[in-house]
Amino acid sequence: MPHTLAASVNFELLIKKSRFIACVQPMPDRAGAQAVVAQLRAQHPGAAHVCWALLAGGQSAAVDDGEPSGTAGRPMLDVLRHQDLEGVLATVVRYFGGVKLGAGGLVRAYTDSVAQALLTAQKVPIIRLQTLRCAVPYPLEGLLRRELDAAGARLDEVVHGDDVGFTFSLPAGDAAGLQLRLNEAGAGRIVWRREEDSA
Template identity: 60%
Template sequence: MAFSLAQPAHSRVDIKKSIFIGFVTAVAGRPEALIEVARLRSEHPQATHVCWALLAGGHSGASDDGEPGGTAGLPMLNVLRHQDLEQVLAIVVRYYGGIRLGAGGLVRAYTDAVAQALLSAEKIELVVTTTLCAVVPYALEGPLRRLLQQSNAVLGEVTHDDVVSVCFSLPLAAAHGLQREANEICHGALQWRDQSIL
């Protein structure tokens, strides 16, 4: 089960005169994440580093932004993974305080900044949905619509031509079972469009 965040959250960690400002937020993917990183850079022009980590399906990634390799972005990414987060961006803005922290100290600082921000963040379960489209004779539109309503599917586009085309969305986990039920109540007269997962 994967989770995202209901709203952005922040933290501040002070270690040996360095300030680490943590920021976590939900994002759809890398383009949106990079806009957030640029926004924080512009809000903190005197910051020494603006490191980030992103978990958003195929758009995952991390940046140490000049910190020693593997001391910022990857530890932040590991915090997101450990908490089963998806579609989440973590950014830590660092103001260097003049005292070196060493590799271990940096890892702890960046990890703590993200973990502290996540402590105050409300997590929401991500439900993966899919859209299915089917074609049925007019006589079967009513039974199909009743099944969709009972299954809490969200009705989308419906067109009436020689036959009725119905598109709807529902949780991916429920799609296979609903398709099987729809095939049964329509006695083989239902045709699935290319979105079918059977």
């Protein structure tokens, strides 16, 4: 199950006089990540590199920012993937200490700084929600409300017309079981609507 972070975490690593300042934080999209990176560049004008990696809703990025190709962004991204994170941005600001670390040394430094920051992170499971829509005769409204409440479903919308239209959300893994229970309890009088039928 993928996780995100409850809050940002930081870690600083010093290797051969080079400072690696890591931050891993929740991030919904690429535009937000780019804004954070621009802010870091402004805060650290003397830094040699601001490398970053993003995993957010299918948008991923691995940016070396002038480090040798594949020695910074990709290793940082691999740490995020290995820990099954989603909606997360990792940044590492590097101040060059005058001693070259070599490709292997850089990969270890960027990997370690992100991994060490994540040791203190509070991870939060991402629960994918599924939205369901149905219509019920008025006499079944109370039954449906009780079943939704018992299942822990979130009631998004109720529309009273010729019948009662419900829109609700619940964890995707629980949706089929709830539909089955409602079909049995409603004796076939619950009409399910697909997304495109909701207009």
